[in-house]
Amino acid sequence: MRVPVGVKASVFALLIMGSYTYFANSIPQIESKPPQELSLEGGNVTPAQLVKAGEEIFKTKGTCEICHRIGQAGTRAPDLAGVGSRAATRKPGMTAKAYLIESLIQPGAFIVPGYPPIMPAVDKPPIGLNRSELWALTAFLESLGSTVDVKLDDIPKTAGAAAAGGGATAEVKIPGDAKAGEQVFQGKGGCIACHKAGKIGASPVGPDLSQIAKIQTPDYIMKKILDPRGMGTVAGFPPGVMPPTFGQTLTAKEYTDLVSFLLTLK
Amino acid sequence: MNGLGMARRWAGFGLAVVVVALALTALPALAQEAAKEPTYRSFPLIGSRLAVWAVAQLHLNFAAFILGCPIFAVIIEIIGWRTRDEKYDWLAHEFVKLTFAAFSTTALLGAFLLFLFVGYYPKFWTYMTSIFFPTYWVYALLFFVETFIVYLWYYGWDWLSGPRKWIHVTLGVLSNLAGTAILVVANSWVTFMMSPAGVDESGALKGGVWAAINNFTWMPINIHRLIANIVFGGTIAAAYAAFRFLSATTDEERARYDWMGYIGNFVALSAFIVLPFAGYYLGREIYAFNQTMGITMMGGFMSWLWIIQAILIGILFLGSNYYLWLGMERIPGSERYRKFVPPMLLILTIGFMVWATPRSMVITLDEARAMGGTHHPFLGFFGVMSAKNTVVNLMILTTFLSFVLYRRANRVSVKSWVGTGMAVQWAAFFVAAAVVVFYGVYGYFVESIVRIGFSVYQVMAVLGCIVLVMALDIPMFKGARSTGTIRWGTIAPRSQYVLILLAVTFTWLMGLMGFARSGIRQHWHVYGVLRDTSPEALTPALGYAANMITIVTIVFFALVSFIFWLGGLSERGKAQAHGHAAPVIAGGSHGED
DSSP: OOOOHHHHHHHHHHHHHHHHHHHHHHSOOOOBOOOOOOOOTTSOOOHHHHHHHHHHHHHTTTOGGGTOOSSSOOSSSOOOTTHHHHHHHHSTTOOHHHHHHHHHHOGGGOOOTTSOSOOOOTTSTTTOOOHHHHHHHHHHHHHTTSOOOOOGGGSOTTTTTTTTOOGGGOOOOOOSOHHHHHHHHHTTTOGGGTOOBTTBOOOOSSOOOTTHHHHSOHHHHHHHHHOTTTTOOOTTSOTTOSOSOHHHHSOHHHHHHHHHHHTTOO | OOHHHHHHHHHHHHHHHHHHHHHHHHHHHHHHHHHTSOSOOOOTTTOHHHHHHHHHHHHHHHHHHHHHHHHHHHHHHHHHHHHTOHHHHHHHHHHHHHHHHHHHHHHHHHHHHHHHHHHHSHHHHHHHHHHHHHHHHHHHHHHHHHHHHHHHHHHTTTTTOGGGHHHHHHHHHHHHHHHHHHHHHHHHHHHHHHSOOSBOTTSOBOSOHHHHHSOTTHHHHHHHHHHHHHHHHHHHHHHHHHHHHHHOOSHHHHHHHHHHHHHHHHHHHHHHHHHHHHHHHHHHHHHHHOHHHHHHHHHSTTTTHHHHHHHHHHHHHHHHHHHHHHHHTTSTTGGGGGGGHHHHHHHHHHHHHHHTOOSSOOOOHHHHHHHTSSSOTTGGGGGSHHHHHHHHHHHHHHHHHHHHHHHTTTEEOOOTTHHHHHHHHHHHHHHHHHHHHHHHHHGGGSOHHHHHHHHHHHHHHHHHHHHHHHHHHHHHTTTOEESOOOOTTOSOTHHHHHHHHHHHHHHHHHHHHHHHHHHTTTTEEETTTEEOOSTTOSBOOHHHHHHHHHHHHHHHHHHHHHHHHHHHHTTTTOTTGGGOOOOOOTTOOTTOO
16 A cells, blocks of 8 residues: 555654654753742741751852852852852951852952953842842851851842842732731731731741731742742741641631731831 | 635735734733733643743744745745746745745734733733834834735736836845844844843833844844744745655656755755854853853753754754755766765764763763763763864865755866866865864863854854855856756655755754743743743743644644645646746756756
8 A cells, every 4th residue: 555645754754853852851851940039037047057048049049050169160150169268358358248248249349360250140130139048148158168157137238129020010919908917917817826027926936027028029928828838938947837728717808918918018 | 826716815815914903903902901910811721831832833933934935935036037047937936835825824823922922921911012012013014014015926926027027026025125024023022031121120111112122132033033034944845845746746746846845955055054153143142141041041951952952953964965965866977976975974973973962961979970070081072162163163064065066066167277276165175174173172272251252263264165165166167068967856755855854853943942042031021020920930841842842843734734735725737827837847957056
C-alpha cells in the first residue's frame, strides 16, 4: 500500500518535534519562581536566624550568586569570602555594616578596582529587596569574616520603598470596613491572642503587625490569613501555630473587613 | 479564478477589516472597563497564561510568514520584470498566493490575542494602554493600508502587467513598507515589556510616547525579527514546494517545485547567515539595559536554553548544506567540487559539537568531585563564548562556501583573470577564518568586556569575506561556459524532507526564542515596573516550555496546511490559475540559476 505524502511528511515532522521535546525534557529542569517576601520586623530574631535568612536571600531573591562567589574569584564581581572584615577597610571612616549597606543600595558609590560598575541597587526593582531582606542580607555578609551587629534601624527607612514594582497595579482597594475589621481582630478572629497591632494587643506569640501594611503586599496578607502554612512562617517564630481555618470560620464580610483593617497598619 | 474562490477571498478580506474595526472601536471602552475590573481572570481549563502563550505564538508564526514572504516575493517579481523571465513572475505570484491565504487568519489571531489581554489581564492592558494608546491608532491605520495594498497587489497581477508593471511592483514595495511599519509598532509594545524606558519609578510616562517606543531592545528586535521573518517565510515556502514536489505526478510539476524549493531555501539561507549577527546586537543591548537580565538570560536559569538553541541552529546549518550538496548532484559538472564536501562536513560537525557544549553542568556532588568541578577540565574550554563565537563564524563561512560551489557547479569562467580571482577568493576565506580563530583563542586571555568586542572583529571578517568573494564571483562567472543545464526535478526525494526539516526546526526555534524573550522578564509583566502577581507568575522549566512549543507548532502546521489546501481548492485542475501559466522549468537554467 502506498502511504500518502501528507502522512509521511506529518510523521516526519512529528518525529523531529518529538526529538526536540524529548531532549528539552531530559536536561536539568529549572523553574524561576517569584520570590517570596520576607518579613522580620517586630520579630525576635537571633543573629543565627538572621544570617540563615540572609543566605537564602543571597542565593534566591537577591540573585547575588549570578555574579558573586564565596571563596572563588569571579570575572564580573569580587569574591565575597572575608567581606565582613574587609568591608571595614574599603572606605576610611566607614564601618563594615555601613559600607555593606551602601554597597547594596548605592552600589555605584564605591567600585572595587578591577571590576565593572554593573551591580544594580538591590532594593529597587527588579530585585526589589525590602528592609527586612536588606537587614538579613547585610547580616549574612557581615558573617563572612566578622560578627553580626547590624540592626534593622541601620537600614534606611526609605530603602526598599519601591521594591514592590506594582506600577499601575499597586493600588488595591478592599471593599471592607476597617473599623469592623478591628473588631474581628479583637473578637471573632482571635488574632489579638498572638499578634500586636499598634495599640492593640501585646502578645509575643506571633509577629508584631503594627506596620504590616508597610512591609507586606495586600496579596500576601490576604493569602496568609487563608493559608498560613502555604505562605511560610516568619523567621524566629514557631511554624504551624496560626490556625488554617479562617477561610471557614470567618464570613466573607468579616474577612474583607479584617484585611481592610490590616491594610491600615502602616 | 472562479466566482466562488473570489467571493471566499473577499469574504476573508471583509472579515479581517471587520475584526480590526471592532477591536479598534472597542479598545477605549474595554480599557476603561478594565480599570474597574480585577487584576486577573482565569481562562477556562488551561489557564490564562497558556491561552495567551498559544495564541501569541500562533499569531507570531502567521505574522512572521505574511511579513517575511512578500519581502522576497517582490524582489523575485522585480527580477522577473527586469529580465523578462516569466518563471520569476510565476514564482513571485506563488509566494504572494501563500501569503494571501494566511492573511485573514493572522488578523483573526491578533484580534483573539487582544481580547485575551483585555479580558484576562485587564490591569496589565490598562497599563499598556496608558503608555501606548496613540500607537494603537497608528497600528490600525497601517493595518488598513497594508490590507488594501496587498489585495491590490494580488488581484492586480494581470491588470497591472506589461507597461503598467512598474505600478504593480510599486504596490509590492509599498505593501512591504506598510508591513514592516506594522512590525516595528508592535515591537515597541513587546520590547517595552522587556526593557521599559521613558517611565518613572511608579511606571507613569514621563515625557512623550517616543521615549517608551525607543527603548533599548526595540531596534535590535526590529532588525532581528525582520531578518528572521525572511528566513521563516523562505523555509515555509520551501516546505510547501517540497510537499508539492513529493506529491507531483508529472516531471514538469516536479521540476517546477524543485526550483521553487531551491529558491525558498536560498532566500532562507541568505538571511539566516546574517541572523546570528543581529542576535549579537540584541544580546548586547539587553546587557546594556540591565546586566542582571543579561546574566540571567545567558548564565542563569535559562543557560540550558542556549544549548537547545545551538543544537537547532546546528541542524539548520547541516540541513541547509546537505540540501545544497544533494542539489549539486543534479548539476552536470558539479563532480569537480564533491571533494570539498567531506572537509566542509567535518567543520560543520565539529562546530555543531562545540556550540552545543555547555559551560557548566548540573551534576551530583560525587560527579563534580570526580571531574574536579562543575566545568569539565577539557570540554569546559569549549563551553565559553570565545569558542562558540568562533565556531558559529566558521560554520557561516563554510555554508557560504557551499553556496559559492553550488553557484558555479555547472559553470566554467572564461575570464582571463580567473586564476587570480579564485586565488583572491580562497585567500579571503583563509584570512577570514584566521581572523576568526585568532580572536577566538585570544579571547581566552582577556577580560570579558574586551572579549565581547572581539566578536565584532570576527563578524566583520566574515562579512568582509562574503562581500569580497561575491564581488569577484559575479563578474567572474558572467557569460561563463556551461557544462550542462540543471536537471530540475531530478533531485533525490530525501532532499525535500530536508526542506521540511528546516521549516519545522526553524518554526520550533522561533517558539523557543519567543519563550526566551518573554521568560527573561521572569515574574514581571513589564520588567521592574509592573509585577506579575497572578498565580501563574512562575517561569516554567524548559521541558514544560518545549511541550508547549511543540503543541503550538503542530497546530500551526495543521492550520497552514489547511489554509494552503483551501487556498488551492479553486485552482485545482486549472492550468492557468490567475491567468499565470505555470512555467516549464526542467533543464531551463541557462546557466544563470
